[in-house]
Amino acid sequence: MKMTLFSRRAIARCAMAAVLLSSVAGLAVPAFAADPVELRYFYRAPWPSSEIYANWLIDEWNKKNGDRIHVTGASVDGETYKTKQTIELASSNPPDVFYSWEGGRAQEVIKNGFAADLTPYYAKYGWDKFLVPASVSLATFGDKKYFVPTEIGASVVWYRKDLYEKLGLKVPTTWDELMANAEAGKKAGLWPFLLANQKKWPSQFMWSAILVNKFGLDTYQGLVNNTIPWTDPSAVETTKIMADLAKADMFEPSFNSIDVGPAMVPWSQGKALHWYQGSFNLGRFRGDQPKCCVVPMDYFPMPSIDGKKPVMSVFAEDTIMIHAKSPHKDEAAEFVDWMISKPAMTEKLAIDKPFPSSTQGDLSSLSEMEQRLGKEMASAGQFTFMHVDHATPPAISDRFLDSLQGVLAGAITPEDAMQQTEDEAVRTRGKI
């Protein structure tokens, strides 16, 4: 990993030297011989499209500014980024600009002194004027801002429009209506909800949505911010609801053996009616179509439970930090500014996937449904909630996800599951 970084850097140096030599030989600009500032950008590329986009971003920058500020990229795949990031950040030669998750992970990075305070740059470039407010509120810890969101997402209930029409169903506005629709789907031989929980993170989406909508945002924030223990009745009750859904065959059979990628097959075949998932799946839903989606589908937010006002989960999917030890913070901020500029955001939509964190982003290339969702997210005054694995340190979320999967498989009780999560949380953060 490090070797390739060095060698890439070495190659860049050699190329630079060659350019300089030739310019000196030609006596074109003999006075200009200063090295450009070298920036290293460490990014996470969970999809092939993310890699393509990151390369475009870097190449475009270097084309324009490479003689002054030269950026070298290093990517890591979606699943192992945390492990490699730890090593990168703690090294004596850390990246200047790096990807970080929001929430608990971001807190950890900040706590260890790796993240530079970006508040002055927010002021200098006016980032908060055009970034989606919800995403800016995520970047704010205390009175300081530590990251710049580049991609935001929301979790909603995706549903098959054609199947709804066939079964004569209406978009539900309450939990009970949703359950009635699910029952109708089940009667028609459909899977009411897709879960695709093999890698254990997908089930938390529905879990946190139910918890927030049933017990309120404050309860959820209390859980993930260590003021309410995981053994709280709200958490146990929510886990029980998930278990009951599983028992009532509301999910596809073998949901603990199916990963999200393969689940796209039954979704496309019309075997399932709903799927509560993040908007980052829009790339998958789009398939190889120019516009979303492969099959007729739409979304609605998780509806109101027990008459409470529903809250839609809006979160930052990709966020960028500048390393506190970087000697070139100003140059790094300039590069970050390019990342959230209008042309960069527009290109991201074309190459990668929605949604841009900037309100300036041109959504017109998207389908009507995506534009609608994008506007809804942009208008969300502030961030609502993020799912457990973003919100809490990995040790806790990992145990939580394990336990929830165990409950869904019928191997442990909801009480035990939350007790195990709490035990792990105590070890990480101490008793509440």
Place this chain on the structure above:
Amino acid sequence: MAEVSLTHIEKRYGAHTIIPSLDLTIPDGEFTVLVGPSGCGKSTTLQMIAGLESISAGRLMIGGVDVTHLPPKDRNISMVFQSYALFPHMNVRDNISFGLKTRRVPAAEADQLVAVVSKRLKLENYLDRLPRELSGGQRQRVALGRALVRRPGVFLMDEPLSNLDAKLRVEARSFLSKMHQELGITTVYVTHDQSEAMTMGSRIVVMNGGTIQQAAAPMEVYRRPANRFVAGFIGSPSMNFVDLDVASPAELVDATNGIRVSVPQHRQIELAKSGLRSVTLGLRPEHIRLLAAGDTRPGATSFKIEVCQFLGSETLLDITHGACRVIARVGPEEVVKQGEERIFAFDMDHAHFFDPDTGNNVALDR
């Protein structure tokens, strides 16, 4: 007890024929030795009788049963290997009783049989030892015991003595012969050692190039070899061969070396009948006589003694006359010196005449 009969047996590996067609009947109780140089097909033949090699064509009968395509275990045979092939992880008792166990002989009976065999083979004190704790001779006896204990109809031995030193080998030879006399089990014994074949077999089968050259009692093979190959292979040192022209049935001539041999009256008819213009004369070393100096009887020829080998009970002489080189065997009492010229004569009463083209013995050719 069983008779073994091979009818038109063939062995091919792909397009390569090892044994073209072999016919042999081994009567019940006979000790038959297959002998020949390496690659002559004797081991392959034994392996086919054992069932370790498949038979490409022909029929094999053992004890009146067609066993051509039966697995080894159903052929009523047992075998002793050159390497003994003992199971290194089993003690002597388990090695000997291996075949009894596979055949589900009751334990008490098996113990009884092992006891009898080990006593006969003087192994009773070694039953709990592993093969690696035994001497070569003892290992060989264990292998024998394993083959004997089942009282097979046919006993197959593949060069069982060649891993023993010379002294043990002589002992083992007579031991095996004695055992055969007592038990009378049909035995097929393979060796490349002609002296082993001569001393042990009630009949020896000389093989070469995958075919049987001669199958007869040892002395018959020695005295009346069917062809030049058998004549040369059996007997040590080998028979001398001299190519001569037939001047008349009474006289054979090697004009270039100045050798003249007169044929006795009673042998002339063979030569006359064959009508050959030239003949290979075969003469065993003991049939070249050393004569006293000055002997001028017909056929007496002067030879130069090139090499003397004094063996104690006899002396072997490499002698030459011109380009003609032969070996003579003389008594220990003869005083000979390397390099001297002496008078020798061929004992034509014991001479063999071979057709130079076919190699066949003229006397046996019909």
Place this chain on the structure above:
Amino acid sequence: MTTSPRSGESPGFFAFAREHTFVTIFGILMPLAVFAVFVGYPILFTIYLSLFEWNGMTPDKTFVGLENYRHMIGDSHFQIALINNFKWLAVTLAFPVLAGLLIAYALRNRILPAAALVRTIIFFPVTMSLISVGLMFLLILNPLFGAFDTVLRSVGLGFLVTEWFGNYKVAIYTLAIVSGWAFTGMPMIFYYAGLGDVPKETFDAARIEGAGHWRMLTKVAIPQLRPVTAVVVMLTLFESLRAFDLVAVMTKGAPFGYTNVLGYIVYLESFWNTRFGYGAAISVAILAVSALMALIILKKLMKGAFDV
């Protein structure tokens, strides 16, 4: 300075070194240095690290003594992982080792045709990376469109179909068998070579004495293959204790930690949960288990295996 050799005293290391400079440098000191740097130091550092609490980011570590070990004993996930390692070992000893032996035996005795081809096919997965093996089997065992379930159903064994990864009672065995599939070629090659060294005549003798394949295998081949078995068992042991790749690519410990193995929780605790001290303590546990098992094997299985 020169020293005269004193009688009655065995020459010390320095005397030896002076006399055999080349051997001392290239035969003793360099290998020792290489061992110390690449094996000894990491082991010692791991043991040292296991006495600390460290998130891998801060420059300073907190000394906690044996706290990591104390926690490990009560950690249910550690226990599950340890037991899973033994399950894995049991499966890999039973399946690939046995299958390798049987295939090698069948090839040597010409029971299977086209020996060279079969050998190549069976050995091929050994050369594949476990990552690609894992991805391949994720597809094959996929409950939605996997080939394996389809095959089972088409031959009337549909009742055997289960959630190969989702069912927490079978998932670890699924992984172990997949690893066994990829590993079978290794024991096969060892046994194939080993059987070539077993004197053919002992098999011939056994055949003549009425032994069938079962008896030849159990009474003649296996006892004579003991040195090979000792090596194969040792290899299998280390292979199973090192199990990591398949878990990482196929289940990540799911469902709910029931496919965790020690190697994977070291990774999980160290890098994912940023508890490097605890991860190091588990590494030390792996080392201890390996050493203990190796000792047992050396004592029991290898004893006398190399006597001739």
